[in-house]
Amino acid sequence: MLTLLTFPDHFGEPGSSPFVVKSICLLNMSGQPWQRKLADVRKMPKQKLPVLKVGERLIPDSENIRSYLEEQGAEFDAGLSDSDLAASRAFIRMAEEHLYFHQVADRWLRDDVWAVTRDVIFEAIPKPIRGIISGKIRKKLQAGLYTQGIARFTEAERAERAGRDLQAIKLQLGDKPYLFGNSPTAADASVCPMLSGLVSIPLPTEVSNLVKNDAVLTDYIARMRDALYHIPQ
Ligand SMILES: N[C@@H](CCC(=O)N[C@@H](CS)C(=O)NCC(=O)O)C(=O)O
Known part of the structure; x- marks a missing residue:
């Protein structure tokens, strides 16, 4: 197992x-x-x-x-053409190396979101020392996001940049249920979690609102959740 x-x-x-x-x-x-x-x-x-x-x-x-x-024999991209396979790789990289960092930035950089995130993620740490421990981790993360570059943009600038990625995802989806057709492929497994992760930000942010307020993207997330997000009991 x-x-x-x-x-x-x-x-x-x-x-x-x-x-x-x-x-x-x-x-x-x-x-x-x-x-x-x-x-x-x-x-x-x-x-x-x-x-x-x-x-x-x-x-x-x-x-x-x-x-x-x-x-072990899994075929995540069965039936995809060479150009689909190339596009799939690019979507995966876009999701994992760009959209992901918007989610991290939304969650860890904004003080109001951080206050909520901290108490949920670090709830196992006793309250009197939670602020100190989580604060040190946050500082490291802030430095990492600054080095990576995303922390140098304002939230509005980030929304503009992330918005172009979201538009590309919508264009690729078109009328299809999944990115490359009627069944989920490897690209859906990478792209959708970045979108649902943005929706899960506990307070509204400019980037997360772009996903939350978009019916095509929220329908896509709902479809993926139903099909593939379950954990065997
Ligand atoms: N490239 C890795 C990324 C995994 C990753 O970044 N995990 C984060 C959570 S989203 C983590 O474990 N962070 C803990 C830490 O950095 O201390 C993958 O594809 O699995």
Whole structure:
């Protein structure tokens, strides 16, 4: 039995992280039996989650999890043409390397959102020391976002940039239920969790509103949630 190691669920997102949600979608698409266990991120090979446990072997990173499932016979992109496969790779990168950072920025940079996020994510830490510990983690994250670059833009500037990605996703969806047709593919497993993660931001932000107020995107998220977000009990 495969075991997906994850964070707890927060803000309606299974496993809290879009990369965990991606792995949940891929596992469900693969048809392999699997279970979920909560894990301490500090003890993971790359100090990140998700990690897939196969016997005693730990496979960190959702991309490696995808490769492992493909080695086991999963075909996430069956029937896609070469140009679809190229577009799929580009959508995955756009979601994971750009939209993802808007979600992190919305969640961790804004003081009002942070106040809510902190008390949910760090609820296990006793209140008197929660502020100090979570504050140190936040400082590290703020520095990382500044180095990455996204923290140098205003929220309105970010919304403009993220909006172009959202428009590309809508153009690709067109009238189709999923990005490349009637069935979900690997690109849906990467793109949708970034969108639903934005919707899960606990207070309105300029970027999250672009998703929340868009019927095409919210319908797409609802479809993916129904089809692939479940965790076997
Ligand atoms: N490239 C990794 C990214 C995973 C990732 O960034 N996980 C974050 C949560 S969204 C994490 O574990 N962060 C913990 C930390 O940085 O301390 C993947 O695809 O799995």
